[in-house]
Amino acid sequence: MVRGKLIFITGGVRSGKSSFAEHFVMNEQAKRNVYVASGIAVDEEMKARINRHQDDRRNYSVEWVTIEQPRHLEQIIPKIEKGDAILWDCVTTWLANELYEGQMEEVEKQLFTTIEKLLEKVQVLVIVSNEVLDEPVSKYEYTALYQEWIGRLHQKLVAKADHAFEMEYGEDRQWK
Numbered sequence: 001m002v003r004g005k006l007i008f009i010t011g012g013v014r015s016g017k018s019s020f021a022e023h024f025v026m027n028e029q030a031k032r033n034v035y036v037a038s039g040i041a042v043d044e045e046m047k048a049r050i051n052r053h054q055d056d057r058r059n060y061s062v063e064w065v066t067i068e069q070p071r072h073l074e075q076i077i078p079k080i081e082k083g084d085a086i087l088w089d090c091v092t093t094w095l096a097n098e099l100y101e102g103q104m105e106e107v108e109k110q111l112f113t114t115i116e117k118l119l120e121k122v123q124v125l126v127i128v129s130n131e132v133l134d135e136p137v138s139k140y141e142y143t144a145l146y147q148e149w150i151g152r153l154h155q156k157l158v159a160k161a162d163h164a165f166e167m168e169y170g171e172d173r174q175w176k
Contacts, residue, residue, distance in 0.1 A: 003120065006115070006157075007165070008157045008165070009167065010129045010164075010166050011165075012134075013130060017130075021126045025085045032084045032085070034066075037068050038097065074113070074114040076118075077121075080121050085122065088126070089128040092130040108149075127157060
């Protein structure tokens, strides 16, 4: 069986990552386009961002299946069909949700096991993340821990990816 493609897209907040990722997925012309959303609407700003993303997908001529999965990404595996194209948005939000539970070594191991299982089924898996490492390491313990984990995950994701992109100002730069 042919392994699905893994695409990693990172960039700053509102840099055009999600739109770029959505177009990438739609160009694959897969069986289904599946949007895996990690955000939780905890405040008005997040509610507005989630609504904007949902509205954007409604404006496309193709249908999207949305799976809300803020934690335990492995739970989506039974919902995914052979030949799907997945857009997972985003790693940084998911990581913040998972950090509250601790046991990050196990979470990381489960994440990469899940990615491998998904790649056995899908045509393409596009993973979006925010670039948060342009700033110095935080003096706050939990923020520094978050920076450490996101940096570690980004490096491993890029190493596994077939292609890696960084978005800035609505423009993409391919690193891999």
